[in-house]
Amino acid sequence: MIHFNNITKTYPGATKPSVDNLTMSVPEGETCVVIGPSGCGKTTTMKMVNRLIEPTEGEIYVTGRNILKQDPVELRRNIGYVIQQIGLFPHFTIRDNIAVVPKMLGWKKSRIDRRVDELLEIVGLEPTHFRNSYPRKLSGGQRQRVGVARALAADPPVMLMDEPFGAIDPITRDRLQNEFLRLQKPMKKTIMFVTHDIDEAIKMGTLVCILQVGGVLQQLDTPSNILSSPANSFVADFVGSDRGLKKLTLVRVNEVMKTDFPVGRHDESTNEILRRMKESDLDSLFITDEIGKLAGYVTLEAIQGQPQKKMSQMLQGIIATTEAEATMKDAFSQMLSYGIRYLPVVDERSKLVGMVTSDDAQRLVEQTNKVLMST
Numbered sequence: 001m002i003h004f005n006n007i008t009k010t011y012p013g014a015t016k017p018s019v020d021n022l023t024m025s026v027p028e029g030e031t032c033v034v035i036g037p038s039g040c041g042k043t044t045t046m047k048m049v050n051r052l053i054e055p056t057e058g059e060i061y062v063t064g065r066n067i068l069k070q071d072p073v074e075l076r077r078n079i080g081y082v083i084q085q086i087g088l089f090p091h092f093t094i095r096d097n098i099a100v101v102p103k104m105l106g107w108k109k110s111r112i113d114r115r116v117d118e119l120l121e122i123v124g125l126e127p128t129h130f131r132n133s134y135p136r137k138l139s140g141g142q143r144q145r146v147g148v149a150r151a152l153a154a155d156p157p158v159m160l161m162d163e164p165f166g167a168i169d170p171i172t173r174d175r176l177q178n179e180f181l182r183l184q185k186p187m188k189k190t191i192m193f194v195t196h197d198i199d200e201a202i203k204m205g206t207l208v209c210i211l212q213v214g215g216v217l218q219q220l221d222t223p224s225n226i227l228s229s230p231a232n233s234f235v236a237d238f239v240g241s242d243r244g245l246k247k248l249t250l251v252r253v254n255e256v257m258k259t260d261f262p263v264g265r266h267d268e269s270t271n272e273i274l275r276r277m278k279e280s281d282l283d284s285l286f287i288t289d290e291i292g293k294l295a296g297y298v299t300l301e302a303i304q305g306q307p308q309k310k311m312s313q314m315l316q317g318i319i320a321t322t323e324a325e326a327t328m329k330d331a332f333s334q335m336l337s338y339g340i341r342y343l344p345v346v347d348e349r350s351k352l353v354g355m356v357t358s359d360d361a362q363r364l365v366e367q368t369n370k371v372l373m374s375t
């Protein structure tokens with residue numbers, strides 16, 4: 001889908017190339033994360049794909065066409081582009097910001113309006129609330145969501161994402177990453193994604209491309225192979241020594257979570273709950289409301305000797321939750337930082353859909369350490 005053929009870029013006046021004889025391909029539907037030390041040529045590589053930068057030598061093909069022989073404006077319409085400070089037009093409403101490319105393509109107003117609302121829903125922004133707002137009213141995370149919506153507006157097959165979540169606080173970044181993974185699953189766009197966060201590369205990439213300064217390709221491989229079989233000492237050093245823990249980034253919560261475990265309801269009484277805890281030998285239980293939303297938890301210690309009460313009167317608040325798309329590394333670090341053994345998994349409506357335990361996480365780390373030691 002995206003193919004670099006012996007691409008070299010030497011900026012005017014520079015003595016050495018910023019990208020040196022790069023040949024690589026990103027197949028259709030893959031997310032290729034480009035990573036490397038500062039100044040290694042990540043952004044230069046990416047910007048050559050939509051011709052914001054022209055190569056000195058070589059060819060780039062997108063969907064089989066040599067882009068250097070294509071009209072840049074037409075090329076860019078087929079490539080969604082998300083950057084860090086996403087550069088929304090401050091005097092345009094959110095609707096008009098998202099509608100830029102559809103308008104250029106001459107879509108009818110009704111079609112644009114439908115698409116804008118659909119996209120706002122997709123990126124988790126309530127259309128009635130946001131479509132007529134202005135960018136200054138939005139938080140950084142919300143603006144970044146608008147940036148993703150804008151890039152998706154005309155449904156381009158290829159997306160370029162240059163540190164799209166780089167300027168956002170870590171918790172919102174995790175959430176945006178999870179949302180994007182959820183979106184990308186059915187969309188199957190072909191994506192080039194630049195980051196300098198190796199955890200983000202392993203989490204978001206189906207392929208990871210590691211560059212050395214001077215734009216020299218070191219390894220292009222699956223995240224799993226990058227971690228277990230680094231091509232050389234540069235890659236091994238770059239990936240870091242805690243590869244066992246990093247491998248947890250490859251495992252999604254939904255691959256290991258338990259979905260079949262005892263739960264209590266907020267209107268149940270102590271005796272029923274005590275019976276359930278004893279049957280399954282548990283000393284605490286998650287409690288949901290009548291539609292399955294996580295309401296809190298109760299402990300054996302707290303409810304013993306309180307036979308007349310309902311669970312809703314004895315609930316303790318949940319300290320942390322995770323999502324099915326999150327990585328086990330995120331889940332494990334939450335459990336470690338809050339000192340908890342069970343982490344509830346909730347969906348976007350706060351319904352309880354599963355649970356992961358710190359034992360599961362520890363077992364995974366041990367397994368991957370064994371595998372790494374044997375390679």
Ligand SMILES: Nc1ncnc2c1ncn2[C@@H]1O[C@H](COP(=O)(O)OP(=O)(O)OP(=O)(O)O)[C@@H](O)[C@H]1O
Pocket residue numbers: 011012014018036037038039040041042043044045196
């Ligand atoms: N317009 C330019 N003119 C001259 N040199 C440039 C230009 N843009 C980038 N460079 C140089 O090219 C090299 C690669 O830059 P590039 O921005 O592609 O790297 P990067 O890996 O994205 O860096 P960072 O992680 O710091 O954003 C750097 O040495 C940089 O100084």
